Every structure is written in structure tokens, then in C-alpha cells.
Amino acid sequence: MKINNNHPLKELNTLSIASEAEYFTELESVDDVKNAIEFAKNNNLDLKVLGGGSNVVMSDHISGLVVKYTANQCCVLSEDESSVRVKVDAGYDWHQFVLYSLLNNWNGLENLSLIPGTVGAAPVQNIGAYGVEVKDLICQVNGVYLTTGVEFSLSLKECEFEYRESVFKQRLNGQTLITSVEFHFSKNALVNTKYAPLNTMAAERGEPTPKLLSDWVVEVRSSKLPDPKVLPNAGSFFKNPVISNADYERLKERYPNLPSYPQPDGVKVPAGWLIDKLGLKGKSYGPVSVHKNQALVLINHNGTAKDIAFAANEIKREVKACYGVSLEQEPRLFN
Ligand code: FAD
Ligand code: NAP
Secondary structure (H helix, E strand, C coil), X not given: CCCEEEEECHHHCCCCCCCEEEEEEEECCHHHHHHHHHHHHHCCCCEEEECCCCCEEECCEEEEEEEEECCCCEEEEEECCCEEEEEXXXXXXXXXXXXXXXXXXXXXXXXXXXXXXXXXXXXXXXXEECCEEHHHCEEEEEEEECCCCCEEEEECHXXXXXXXXXXXXXXXXXXXXXXXXXXXXXXXXXXXXXCCCHHHHHHHHCCCCHHHHHHHHHHHHHXXXXXXXXXXXXXXXXXXXXXXXXXXXHHHHHCCCCCCEEECCEEECCHHHHHHHCXXXXXXXXXXXXXXXXXXXXXXXXXCHHHHHHHHHHHHHHHHHHHCCCCCECCEEEC
């Protein structure tokens, strides 16, 4: 375990913020994790876990020890004719794992293709896209409590997954390092094409195999979403708000074209639509701008966390003033 002092993090976050960690190290095993916890404790340092840096807004200087878990093996735990249980190390690149699963005829993750980041971060915000959430395939999450150095295994229920939420983001926020995730895959090729534009593509091109559906998702996402290597971003900057039925009826009167998706607790409306209708696509707030094609994505042109917070607050203020809807930021501040 080699610990670097004043380690640059610009290359390690997709918003490309020129941040710096007081201490930084890569961890290759559970033993490494325990040693890092011991080192942090002995030196009175906070320990902070970084994955691929695609869902964080980094402050200029991160005090304490930033760790990145890099183990990236995958093994089959059990298998029968129709299903398979697989354990994957947290450092495995998410999209590469999706491709690997499909190559093995392990189905279910195809809708989550091309999401940046690591396997270890996937349960943290219960990543989701096109009607599938990672919780649909997860059966167990393993890791180490940062507070005690004790290992844990949490069942699906114990992970308390919700829409872009989990126990790791809520009650155990900042207290765990996930070292591996266990998935349960079906070998049956049942695909989910209920979201647009996958439903139209299926109608035009015929029902896809899981591998083909993954290709379609890659095709759609590549055409819609800016590549963080070219235009630094953290994906959707705001969650899609769920508003009350009464608020929805009120908005629908003013905006008959407002898209809506009924939920058990109200109506989900697309945050991108609300921002777009305000004419904010392409608008700059200092070094941060709203992407010209995707209103939900903020692009960072060498700005800092403060610049990003300023832009996000302005957008939230304008959305609240016009629609009375409060937006919630998705990427967390990493400081
Ligand atoms: P990081 O950004 O490094 O970390 C995110 C959080 O998880 C931090 O709080 C960190 O401390 C914690 N964390 C990371 N690794 C671990 C670990 N091993 N143990 C414990 N805690 C950990 N998200 C979606 O849900 N759906 C999408 O469709 C989607 N599309 C995106 C598209 C683009 C272009 C971009 C840039 C982002 C997108 N995202 C999407 C957001 C992001 O990719 C996911 O949230 C992803 O899971 C973050 O992974 P990461 O490894 O980069 O995590
Ligand atoms: P989109 O298709 O333009 O849809 C806008 C929003 O409406 C989506 O976010 C989705 O909410 C909701 N929606 C669409 N069809 C729906 C349906 N049939 N039932 C219920 N809700 C529906 O979205 P997009 O921006 O191109 O993204 C496509 C998918 O990838 C979405 O699932 C989105 O969440 C995901 N994505 C996430 C990120 C991120 O950083 N978090 C970035 C890019 C894309 P949901 O959020 O519930 O899906």
C-alpha cells in the first residue's frame, strides 16, 4: 500500500475538477482496506472512498485519506440450468462487467449499459436506467465498516434500496467500503423495452436479445449524453422530482405537454423537461453550463465545486420560481 501525499484528483473525477487529496492510496484487497483503516485511525485522518468519480462534485482540497478499491475479479458462486449467482469485486468497471455478464448469457443488466463508474458504487445510489435498477439483480453487498474495520454482508433487504438511494447513501453514509457485490442472474432472455426509445426501436427492429438491447442502449446513450472525457460532466445533475397529484394537476393546466409518470406517492416529472422549457439549454453560469442538448447535464469548463454549486442553485431557484418544484441534486459533494 503506497500512500501519496497531495495527490491530484483531476483525472479521477468526470467533472474534471482540479481537486487534490491530502493523502491517496489504491487498495487491492480486504486486508489492504483494514490496513488503510488502521493507518487513518493512527494518524487521525478521515477516510473517504472514491470509485470512478462519476457521481461526485469534488471540493478543491480533500483532507484525510482518499482510497480507491481496485480489485476487479469475478467468480461464479453457484449455478443451475436457469440461473447463476456471481460475486464481483468492487473495482470492476461497471460497463465492462455488464458486457462480461452478457457474454456469459447472464441476463438482466443490459438496460444499465454504458453507465460510468465501478461495480462497488452501483449499490450506493442503486443505479438505474430505462426501467431497470441494479437492485433488481443484487442479492448481497459485502464490505468493511470504516468505523470499526469489521467486515459486513448485507442482504438485498438490508441495503434499503429506493429510487437512486440505499442504506449506503443514507444511514451508513460515509461509513462503509464496499468490496464486492453478489448478483443473481437469469439465463432466460427476458428483455425490458418499456421505456422510450427502446420500445419504438423494438417495434421497428423486432424484439432484441439482451446483447442486442445493450447495443441499443449504448447507441441511444452515445447519441444523447456528452462523453465526460470530451465535456466534463456527472450525468444527470438533478433527480427527477416526484410531485403530489394536486401539484401535477396544477402544472398540467399550464403545460399540457408536460410528460408524467405516475408513482405510488405522486407523479414523476422529468427535471430535464422543466429546465429545458425555461430556455436554459446551453446557458452558462461562469465556467459551468447547461448542456446544449441535455438540460439535465451540467458541463464543467475548468470550474470548481463552488462554481458548480452556484450554477446548480441558480437552476434550482429558476425551476422553483416558475413551477414551484424543488429539485434535488444527484451527485454528492466529496470533501
Ligand atoms: P463515485 O462517483 O466515485 O462515488 C459515488 C459515491 O459512492 C461516493 O459517495 C463514494 O464515496 C461512494 N463509493 C464509491 N465506491 C464505493 C465503494 N466501493 N464503497 C462504498 N462507497 C463507494 N447513474 C445512474 O444511476 N444511471 C445512469 O444512467 C447514469 N448515467 C450517467 C451518465 C454519465 C455520463 C455520468 C457521468 C454519470 C452517470 N450516472 C448514472 C452516475 C454515475 O455513473 C453512477 O452513480 C455510478 O454508479 C458512480 O460510480 P463511481 O464509481 O464513479 O462512483
Ligand atoms: P428520458 O428517456 O428523456 O426520460 C426522462 C425521465 O422520465 C427519465 O429520467 C425517466 O425517469 C422518466 N421516464 C421516461 N420513461 C419512463 C417510463 N416509461 N416510466 C417511468 N418513467 C419514465 O431520460 P434520459 O435522460 O434520456 O435517460 C434515459 C435513462 O437513463 C433514464 O432512465 C435515466 O434515469 C437514465 N440516466 C441517468 C443518468 C444519471 O446520471 N442518473 C444519466 C443519464 C441517463 P427515471 O429516472 O426513473 O428513469
